[in-house]
Amino acid sequence: xxxxxxKKALSNPLAKSGFIIxxxxxxxxxxxPWISPYDPDDINVKAILLDPSAQHWMGTDGLGRDVLSRMLxxxxxxxxxxxxxxxxxxxxxxxxxxxxxxxxxxxxxLIMRLVDVMLSIPSFFLILAVIAxxxxxxxxxxxxxxxxxxxxxxxxxxxxxxxxxxxEFVQAAxxxxxxxxxxxxxxxxxxxxxxxxxxxxxxxxxxVLLESGLSFLGLGVQAPQASWGNILSDGKNYIQFAxxxxxxxxxxxxxxxxxxxxxxxxxxDALDPRSGSSK
Amino acid sequence: xxxxxxxxxxxxxxxxxxVSLISFLIIHLAxxxxxxxxxxxxxxxxxxxxxxxxxxxxxxxxxIVQYGLWLKRMVKLDFGNSFQTHRKPVFWGTFxxxxxxxxGMIQESIGKTLxxxxxxxxxxxILAIPLGVIAxxxxxxxxxxxxxxxNFVGFSIPSFWLILLLMYWVGVINNWFPISGxxxxxxxxxxxxxxxxxxxAHLFLPVMVPSITGLAGITLFVKNGMLDVLYQDYITTARAxxxxxHKVVYTHALRNALLPLITIVGLSIPGLIGGSVIxxxxxxxxxxxxxxFDAVTARDxxxxxxxxxxxxxxxxxxxxxxxxxxxxxxxxxxRGVTQQ
Numbered sequence: 039x040x041x042x043x044x045k046k047a048l049s050n051p052l053a054k055s056g057f058i059i060x061x062x063x064x065x066x067x068x069x070x071p072w073i074s075p076y077d078p079d080d081i082n083v084k085a086i087l088l089d090p091s092a093q094h095w096m097g098t099d100g101l102g103r104d105v106l107s108r109m110l111x112x113x114x115x116x117x118x119x120x121x122x123x124x125x126x127x128x129x130x131x132x133x134x135x136x137x138x139x140x141x142x143x144x145x146x147x148l149i150m151r152l153v154d155v156m157l158s159i160p161s162f163f164l165i166l167a168v169i170a171x172x173x174x175x176x177x178x179x180x181x182x183x184x185x186x187x188x189x190x191x192x193x194x195x196x197x198x199x200x201x202x203x204x205x206e207f208v209q210a211a212x213x214x215x216x217x218x219x220x221x222x223x224x225x226x227x228x229x230x231x232x233x234x235x236x237x238x239x240x241x242x243x244x245x246v247l248l249e250s251g252l253s254f255l256g257l258g259v260q261a262p263q264a265s266w267g268n269i270l271s272d273g274k275n276y277i278q279f280a281x282x283x284x285x286x287x288x289x290x291x292x293x294x295x296x297x298x299x300x301x302x303x304x305x306x307d308a309l310d311p312r313s314g315s316s317k
Numbered sequence: 318x319x320x321x322x323x324x325x326x327x328x329x330x331x332x333x334x335x336v337s338l339i340s341f342l343i344i345h346l347a348x349x350x351x352x353x354x355x356x357x358x359x360x361x362x363x364x365x366x367x368x369x370x371x372x373x374x375x376x377x378x379x380x381i382v383q384y385g386l387w388l389k390r391m392v393k394l395d396f397g398n399s400f401q402t403h404r405k406p407v408f409w410g411t412f413x414x415x416x417x418x419x420x421g422m423i424q425e426s427i428g429k430t431l432x433x434x435x436x437x438x439x440x441x442x443i444l445a446i447p448l449g450v451i452a453x454x455x456x457x458x459x460x461x462x463x464x465x466x467x468n469f470v471g472f473s474i475p476s477f478w479l480i481l482l483l484m485y486w487v488g489v490i491n492n493w494f495p496i497s498g499x500x501x502x503x504x505x506x507x508x509x510x511x512x513x514x515x516x517x518a519h520l521f522l523p524v525m526v527p528s529i530t531g532l533a534g535i536t537l538f539v540k541n542g543m544l545d546v547l548y549q550d551y552i553t554t555a556r557a558x559x560x561x562x563h564k565v566v567y568t569h570a571l572r573n574a575l576l577p578l579i580t581i582v583g584l585s586i587p588g589l590i591g592g593s594v595i596x597x598x599x600x601x602x603x604x605x606x607x608x609x610f611d612a613v614t615a616r617d618x619x620x621x622x623x624x625x626x627x628x629x630x631x632x633x634x635x636x637x638x639x640x641x642x643x644x645x646x647x648x649x650x651x652r653g654v655t656q657q
Contacts, residue, residue: 151331151332151335152335154332154335155332155335155336155339156339157587158332158336158587158629158632158633158636159336159339159340159587159625159628159629159632160587160588160590160591160592160628160629160632161587161591162591162592162594163590163591163594163609163624163625163628164339164343164625166594166609166610166613167343167609167613167621167625168343168346170613170614170616171343171344171346171613171616172346243473247473247475250475251475251476251477251595254475254477254595255594255595255598255610267475270475270477270478270481274481277481277485278485284478284481284482284485287478288474288475288478288481288482291474291475291478292470292473292474292475292478295473295474295475296469296470296473299469299472299473300469303469
């Protein structure tokens with residue numbers, strides 16, 4: 039991937055706005071330990087459910103903890119879960135997709151049947167069941183989301199490998215005696231990167247949504263650790279007089295997921311060779 | 318065509334076996350076994366009664382045998398009795414001595430889930446197709462930009478948050494719609510017309526909210542499909558022939574752009590069954606999603622396994638129907654298939 043491709047990728051307006059949003063969220067989350075005004079776990083019973091004010095920009099929650107600080111730390115959690123889960127699913131997806139697309143035959147059929155089986159179980163049910171049967175924890179959430187989201191990447195990588203294998207440069211390398219590993223890693227994979235990148239970015243969006251949903255249901259990040267989902271879950275009991283507990287975390291999730299979706303779709307538009315023709 | 322259908326149906330068998338394997342593995346993930354629920358926490362149960370319980374549930378046999386027994390029962394859709402509701406059967410109902418019928422738990426709840434989700438899908442399609450067409454025709458202009466933005470927000474928004482906000486706005490501040498339940502308390506005594514209105518009012522929020530989140534993906538899909546089609550040669554020919562723009566877009570272009578939509582609808586079938594867990598829990602509607610969530614938190618294995626299996630089977634059937642519909646609708650596939 040050279041610089042001109044990157045420039046083209048980022049010139050797309052969708053991608054640009056998405057990138058800015060993501061960068062902002064990322065920086066805020068990274069700097070959380072330095073910029074948060076209070077300790078997110080600091081219980082202060084004299085300051086319960088305070089309105090947003092100069093001392094507490096986003097108010098306080100039911101235990102007197104500053105919401106802004108909890109939001110900043112919650113951002114770290116959500117991003118961490120998103121990135122790790124997508125890392126796992128992309129790794130699995132690349133591995134299985136490459137094997138299926140390169141070796142074809144019974145390997146391909148077997149892997150594709152596995153994909154079909156995993157796709158026919160409603161994934162939210164599967165995630166709920168697995169997390170509830172093991173214990174709910176942030177690590178289980180990351181792993182389970184990763185283990186249930188690899189199917190799309192697998193199909194994409196496999197399709198790329200199948201179409202690339204008939205190209206001349208691959209044939210040439212094969213004739214020159216290149217071994218399997220070399221063909222896969224030096225020739226096929228680098229040229230399949232585009233859909234993998236798009237899928238990963240969009241995958242982070244989905245993972246953040248899933249994690250917040252699970253935390254909302256109580257099966258994700260456990261108290262007292264802050265996650266945007268579980269701040270919302272606490273807040274729903276006070277919605278009538280503590281609107282800030284229900285507004286800010288939701289907005290944060292929305293903006294973060296929106297950023298990743300914009301970036302992913304923007305990258306897809308910019309890097310897809312077909313889209314230049316009809317527009 | 319018939320060959321295609323037969324082949325697809327036959328493929329379902331290994332898939333169902335795969336599903337049963339995965340379901341079986343999930344059950345055995347849980348640390349400790351089922352007898353812990355009924356035995357370990359009660360200090361009065363002796364080791365012998367726990368052993369008896371193990372034998373009753375076949376837990377002392379090797380894993381392969383357990384899987385075989387599970388498979389045999391799964392084929393009959395017999396998942397055993399629920400742990401929570403004290404032996405109420407999970408799927409098929411029971412007849413007691415007087416011939417009174419108690420429906421199974423899944424049987425009771427699946428109707429509500431399907432109604433809500435299918436209505437939601439219909440609403441989504443009704444809204445998404447026109448929006449997508451508008452966005453395609455006015456590409457780059459403000460209509461397109463605002464529709465696109467609305468859609469991006471729609472599929473980035475966490476549904477449980479949207480539900481909370483709407484519940485608060487619509488249900489609490491302005492008392493336009495009821496915010497929970499399936500029907501009012503005095504439902505039985507209302508006239509038929511009032512019953513319909515009541516049902517509509519109770520279903521409004523649970524159906525609209527998932528529709529908004531689902532709308533986004535489909536609208537963009539329709540828009541991209543239309544964009545691809547509108548620049549094809551046969552559309553230019555139609556225009557050159559002097560057909561009205563309306564006819565060109567709706568009769569010719571839309572029909573072809575909608576074909577991939579069947580695939581998309583097929584892909585959202587798992588969502589029809591499993592996608593409403595959060596919505597049902599918040600709105601207190603006793604559908605399959607809420608049943609599943611309650612069962613999972615209570616470690617009620619028979620219900621969990623039952624729903625996983627039924628859900629997967631329904632998904633497979635739904636995909637089959639979608640594939641057949643696509644093969645039937647697309648003359649290229651139909652012709653290609655019969656040529657084999």
